[in-house]
Amino acid sequence: CEQPAIRTVLSRAARAAVKRGVRPHKKTAIALAELEAMLATCGDSLEGLRDRALLCFGFASGGRRRSEIAAADLRDLRRIGPQGYIYRLEHSKTQQAGVTASSTPDK
Known part of the structure; x- marks a missing residue:
């Protein structure tokens, strides 16, 4: 939530719980x-390829949350060799500082 008053109320409620x-x-x-x-449910259409890529990215980068996958930016993906990548996650719900997750695709 973007409103400070609501965030404060939710935070206090969580601490009380x-x-x-x-x-x-x-x-x-x-x-x-x-x-x-x-992955077996993803077809060969453009949408199926997109879905397959998102599922693989989320799994290979350490089980990202849906919101983290949706907020992913191509500028944070760096190639490290012919088959490897490093993705820099700037902000996470569980870790507020930057996190690096790396992945090497299947051959």
């Missing part, structure tokens, strides 16, 4: 078998 012993449930990341099942 932690004091009461309420912890947020962490989501389990997908496994390779689940990724392969999702």
